[in-house]
Amino acid sequence: MDIQLKRGILEVCVLSALQKEDSYGYQIIKDVSPYVEISESTLYPILKRLEASECVTFYSVEYNSRLRKYYKITEKGEEKISEFLSDFKEMMAIYQFIKEDTSHDEI
Amino acid sequence: MTKSEFLGLLENELKDIPDYERAIDYYREIIEDRMEDGTAEEDAVAGLDSIDTIRNRLIGETPLPALINAKVSKPISSLNVVLLIVGFPVWFSLLIAAGAVVFALFVTTAALVFSFFLLVFTLAIGGVAVFIAAFFHLGTNVPYGVLNIGASMMMIGGSILLINPALRFGQKSIEGAKWSLEKIKSLFIRKGGNP
Numbered sequence: 001m002d003i004q005l006k007r008g009i010l011e012v013c014v015l016s017a018l019q020k021e022d023s024y025g026y027q028i029i030k031d032v033s034p035y036v037e038i039s040e041s042t043l044y045p046i047l048k049r050l051e052a053s054e055c056v057t058f059y060s061v062e063y064n065s066r067l068r069k070y071y072k073i074t075e076k077g078e079e080k081i082s083e084f085l086s087d088f089k090e091m092m093a094i095y096q097f098i099k100e101d102t103s104h105d106e107i
Numbered sequence: 108m109t110k111s112e113f114l115g116l117l118e119n120e121l122k123d124i125p126d127y128e129r130a131i132d133y134y135r136e137i138i139e140d141r142m143e144d145g146t147a148e149e150d151a152v153a154g155l156d157s158i159d160t161i162r163n164r165l166i167g168e169t170p171l172p173a174l175i176n177a178k179v180s181k182p183i184s185s186l187n188v189v190l191l192i193v194g195f196p197v198w199f200s201l202l203i204a205a206g207a208v209v210f211a212l213f214v215t216t217a218a219l220v221f222s223f224f225l226l227v228f229t230l231a232i233g234g235v236a237v238f239i240a241a242f243f244h245l246g247t248n249v250p251y252g253v254l255n256i257g258a259s260m261m262m263i264g265g266s267i268l269l270i271n272p273a274l275r276f277g278q279k280s281i282e283g284a285k286w287s288l289e290k291i292k293s294l295f296i297r298k299g300g301n302p
Binding site for chain 2: 024025026027029039040041042044045047048049064066067068069
């Protein structure tokens with residue numbers, strides 16, 4: 001898959017995982033990896049980017065006598081998901097158009 | 108590798124990247140979460156990407172100005188400040204000398220490439236000129252005219268023979284210059300001892 005496309009999709013996947021509930025690094029990877037390949041070293045820059053673009057915020061919680069960082073989706077993050085979904089609808093229409101065109105060519 | 112060994116190595120490799128402490132905290136948390144999930148410490152560490160991959164991903168995401176800024180704005184100890192001032196006559200002249208040597212190397216290479224092309228060009232033009240002149244000589248002095256034709260053929264042949272090596276030499280020099288500029292740039296980004 002194209003790197004830029006995958007990057008964008010991964011960002012939305014992470015946001016979507018956070019839409020269900022606030023979450024932390026390890027849990028996000030567990031939630032997202034069944035759908036898209038994601039490793040710890042990929043997730044970290046994504047979280048930083050999302051934080052810089054104010055799509056997520058974070059807070060620390062004490063857990064088992066250590067600190068665990070939880071990420072929380074913001075309104076801007078929610079908007080990003082909606083944008084992605086509407087863009088994707090358009091993409092699907094284009095996909096159908098291209099696919100029909102190709103199948104005509106094949107006949 | 109244990110968790111603390113890994114984090115120590117990671118810290119060593121990420122020191123020059125802005126906000127690296129957060130990255131260390133992030134990986135500590137991931138390893139601890141993995142261990143709590145039932146993975147043995149060494150396996151939790153082994154399952155992570157290599158330190159090189161982690162470093163490259165972080166550098167890839169960090170804009171160059173931020174990287175340089177992080178390197179320059181590092182606190183310098185007072186001992187280093189004193190050394191910098193006392194050693195100024197030495198390191199400054201060495202720096203200038205190193206800069207001059209690098210510059211001279213670039214200029215010399217460029218001059219060599221230029222003269223190589225000039226040689227090819229001169230042989231070609233000279234060859235054509237001698238060839239034309241040969242016909243005038245043939246009218247007055249046949250052996251001299253024939254000699255001129257022979258000489259012009261040699262010159263044109265020589266220029267044709269040298270075109271490819273000249274082009275390759277030019278290409279290699281440009282590649283070499285690019286490579287050395289990259290190396291010089293990486294001196295500023297790579298981790299390593301500040302003076």
